[in-house]
Amino acid sequence: MSAPVRNGLPMSGSAASALLDRVTADPSAPMHAVVGAPGGYGKTALLRRLAEVYRDAGVPVAGPWPPVPPPADHVLLIDDAHLLAPDRLDELRGHAEHPGARIVVAHRPWPRRPVLLRLVEALRRGGPSVALPALTTGQIAAHLTARLPGPPSAELIAFVAAQTAGIPRYVTRIADALAAGPPGQPHVPVAALAGFAAELDELEPGVRTLLLAVEAGAGLSFDLMAAVLDTGADIDGLAEAGRSTGMLAPDGSLVPLARRAIAALGPISQRIDVRQRLAARQLARGGPVLPLVRPLLRVATGPGLVPGAAGSGLGPVYEAAGEEALGDDPALAAELFEAAAGAGRTTAVRRALATALAGDLDHASRLTDQVLSAGTPGQRAEAAYVAAAVLAYRGQTAQSVRLFAWAGSDVAAGFAAVGLIATGRLPDAQRLIRPDDPAAQPPTSLSAAATLMARGTAESVTSPSATALSTLVQAATLIGPAGPSALLPDSPEAVGALLAMHGNDLDVADSLLARAERHGTGGAPLSARHHLLSTWVLLLRGRLDEVEQRLPATAGVTAPEGRDNLFGTALRVGLARRNSDLVGLRSAWPDACQALIGQPVELFNLLPLGELAVAAARLGEFHRVAGHLAEADRLLAALGDPPLWTVLLHWYRLQAAILSDDHDTARRHADHLDAARTAGPFAAAYADAALVWLEVLAGRIDPEPVLSAARTLSLAGLTWDAARLAGQAAIRTADRKAMALLLESARAMQDRGTRPEHAASGTPGRAVAAGQQLLSAREREVGALVLAGMTYKQIAGRLYLSAKTVEHHMARIRQRLGCADRHELLSRLREIIGDPETTA
Known part of the structure; x- marks a missing residue:
């Protein structure tokens, strides 16, 4: 009815x-x-x-x-x-x-x-x-129809029913308030709460206190109610009185509209007092206090109030709430620790920890400096750990190690050992990696993970890759439950992924980084690192379209300084180089140089260093990276030149030497790769490809070894490197049959690097990249100027060539692209080169 x-x-x-x-x-x-x-x-x-x-x-x-x-x-x-x-x-x-x-x-x-x-x-x-x-949904709809200017939506009817529990007076209040305001999404207008003010004032004090306690989250718990009501109060009777008002539902919960009204209109001093008492009782019995304290923090730190001023007795409660919030909301935890400090607690270190987990490294550093200069020994040790982690994010590993060693805990010792290995001090690290001692204190999951991470890093320079990766995966498993609540200078997933990329085990790298992102390992400070490294895996695979799609997100999480900035800028350089985007490469280069200058060379930065070395050779600025490469040589020599970390860097330096047309340097790095081929299949693949490159550079092009080496690289996931090797061999051979075979293989390898959905749809960007592989840098320059409308003579003057040489370049371009006439040639050049004015 x-x-x-x-x-x-x-x-x-x-x-x-x-x-x-x-x-x-x-x-x-x-x-x-x-x-x-x-x-x-x-x-x-x-x-x-x-x-x-x-x-x-x-x-x-x-x-x-x-x-x-x-x-x-x-x-x-x-x-x-x-x-x-x-x-x-x-x-x-x-x-x-x-x-x-x-x-x-x-x-x-x-x-x-x-x-x-x-x-x-x-x-x-x-x-x-x-x-x-209570009113039914149909009756609520009829009442809203009578009050509102237009028919109510099903969403609005359901919203009003949920907020009012069908109580007629509350339905009318919402309907009248909605009718008086502008139309919009379902919401509770402030005017709908005004009628509660007088009702709350008229309540008996005991009933009002009970409703405030229920609004705070106490429910009808006798234990908690006893903490806020007068001694001897009839809790059952007060609960019945609360239900009699209509605000309290039969199950003891507040009607949502009434809850909003009590939160907004309840006397502030009484709300604070009730929450204080409830929180103190919850803390005493070991229950959660964050739900009680979170709203109180907003009230107690409002305009004109000092954090913690709501009562000095709340200090322990704020502190406990901060610990509860640390994993899920470190920014809130930092506020709670600040409020606890205002109430007389010593929480500067915990606040620094929460601030670092929230990603505010500058503020965390300032807080730890204060504690390190004026705190107690225990506080200074904890502050040293936080400060060491912050330094690690900024890439200052050597300084980070000193503070970790000073912190003195098992966890800090494990991370100090990782840093020592990263900076070339393996013997010092091995002294810190403590053997299992039955008499020692029982390890926590975090200390055990830190120790395993140190062992895995040490094994990466002394043992086969499978051994090191196994240990690092175990460390990741142990650290997983800590998720975002543990402050880590680096994660086992990140170190393992770097090792896997150096060892060309890209599937393992993907798996580890996906796990880290799923668990939120290390919180906000490490989210950028995990995102960047997973993008690097795509870059190594040659999935350039996917890398480009992830770059905006990467820019959003990359810090303005530190190791993440180095990886982020090197990533942009690597993408531009692989896309043969000379304009983009020159644009990204200054930022990359600046990031490189600000970072000392260490084991975990060799990946971006190698990429920047190739880009420097392409731009004729190899002197920018020469000093860092020499430092990398010293670092690796101090570690005994471990193949797992040296092979990829030698491969990058081989590519740089090829671009610089430095055959002697190319031969030297090819020899290094050949000497390391026994380290595993990945090393053998690089060594074989390096020897083939030398033959290609010398003009001795045999399609079978080229294709064999390229296929090995492609099957290992390095599709871009494979396609480039086959493409460059095709460019340099005079055998038309071999050229066609190598070009077709280069195209197939390039397509294999694309995800299935991209390959099926024929992504234009992928076709462009494949076409660019067929042309040399000089041929692309000539093609761009032809598209710009210049004659052969004008192009020759522009590029300091003869007109006959320009004509020869165009003939080779037509041949490589398989074009039958000039119209088809110009169409293909537009696909590959793009805007002729920008490119020219």
């Missing part, structure tokens, strides 16, 4: 409608009825509607405070009978016992005083007992 609406409130329930129908049918008949419901359910509205029906029929109405007994011809309508004095209720009962009386009494279900119950019993003997239930 729809909800009749008169005098503001909709009414619900078949009993109410039946009562109205009965009175309408015979207003002069005797009437005994009792209406019971919590506040807001429409008792007053029903009485007013009855009064209208009686008056329309010419029957006088007495109430709500009539003389007793009333005149014989009057109808007696009594509201809020639960508030009447006992003698008044007795008089009403006496009147109700007359068979011909017409009397309707409305009351709340609490308090259940005996005198009221006797009146209700007398009325029930002579007439109906009317219960007013």
Whole structure:
């Protein structure tokens, strides 16, 4: 049935409608009825509607405070009978016992005083007992339709039903507030809460305190309620009184609209006091305090208030809440630790830890400096750990190691050992990697992970790659549960991925980095590192379109300084180089040089260093990286030239020598690769490819060895390197049949580096990259100028060539692209080169 609406409130329930129908049918008949419901359910509205029906029929109405007994011809309508004095209720009962009386009494279900119950019993003997239930969804829809300018959406109806629990008074408040405001998404207007102000003020103090405690999250727990209510308070009775207001649902939860109102309108001082008491009780019994303290923090640190000023006794509570928030919301944890400090607790170190986990390294560094200069020994040790981690993020590994060693914990010792190996001090690191000692303190998962990480890093320079990777994967497994709550200078996943990339085990690198991103290992400070390294895996695979798609996200997480900046800028350089984008390469180069200058050479930075060495050779600025490469040689020599870390760097330097046309240097790095071929399949693949490169440079091109070496690289995941080797061999051979075979193989290898969905759709960017592989840098320059409309003579003057040489270049371009006429040639050049003006 729809909800009749008169005098503001909709009414619900078949009993109410039946009562109205009965009175309408015979207003002069005797009437005994009792209406019971919590506040807001429409008792007053029903009485007013009855009064209208009686008056329309010419029957006088007495109430709500009539003389007793009333005149014989009057109808007696009594509201809020639960508030009447006992003698008044007795008089009403006496009147109700007359068979011909017409009397309707409305009351709340609490308090259940005996005198009221006797009146209700007398009325029930002579007439109906009317219960007013909550409105149904259909009734709420009808009420909103009557109040709003347009028909309500299903979303709005459901929202109002959820916020009000169908209580008529609350439905009306939201409907009126929505009607008075601009249309928009379902929301609770501030005006909908205004009516609660007077109701909260009129509540008995005990009931108001109970509602504030429920709003704070205490539920109806007797233990917690005892902490906020007066000694000896009747908690059951107060809960019944709360339900009687309509604000508290039968299950002990607050109606959502009432919860909002209590949070917004409850007396601030009382809200703070209630939450303080609840939090103190929760802390004493070992329960969670963060849900209680989070809103209190906003109140206690508002304008004009000092953190912690809500009560010095809250210091331990703020501190405990900060520990709870540390893993999920370190920024909130930092606020809580600050509030705890304002309440007299010494939390500077924990605040520094939370600030570092939130990614604010500068602030964390300032906080740790304060503690290191003025803290107690225990505080200084903890601060040293945080400061060491911050230095590691900035790439200052040697300084980080000193602070880790000073911190003195097992965890710090493990990370110090990792840093020592990264800077070439293997013997010092091995002294820190403690053997299993049954008499030592039991290790935590974090200390065990740090020790395994150190062992795995040491094994990477002394043992086969499989051994080192196994140890690092074990470390990652142990550290996983800590997730974002553990401050790490580096993660086992990142170190393992770097080792896997150097050893060409790209699937393992992918797996480790996906695990780190899934678990949030290391929190915000390491999220950039994991994202960058996973993008590097794509770069090594030759999936350039995917790298380009990830670059905006990489820019968002890359720090303005430190190791992440070095990896990020080198990534852009590597992408531009592989795309033969000379303009983009020159644009990215200054930032990359600046990042390289700010970072000392260490084991974990060899990957970007190698990439920048190749780019420097391409740009004729090899002097920019020569000093860093010499330092890398010294570092690797100090570690015994471990093949797992040296092979990829020699491969990069071979590529740089090829671009510089430095055959002697190319031969030297090829010899290094050949000497390391026994280190594993990855090393043998690089060694074979290096020897083939030397043959190609010398003009001795045999398609079978070239294709064999290129296929080995491609199967290892290095599709871009494979395609380049085959493409360059094709460019340099004079055998047309060999050229066609090598070009086709280069195209196939390039396509193999593309994800299946990209390969199927024929991504234009991939076709461009494949085409660029077929042309030399000089041929692309000539082609760009032809597209710009220049004649052979103009191009020759521009490039300091003869016109005959330009014509020769164009003939080779037509041959390599397989074009039958000039129109087809120009179309293919536009696909490969793009905008002729920009390229030219």
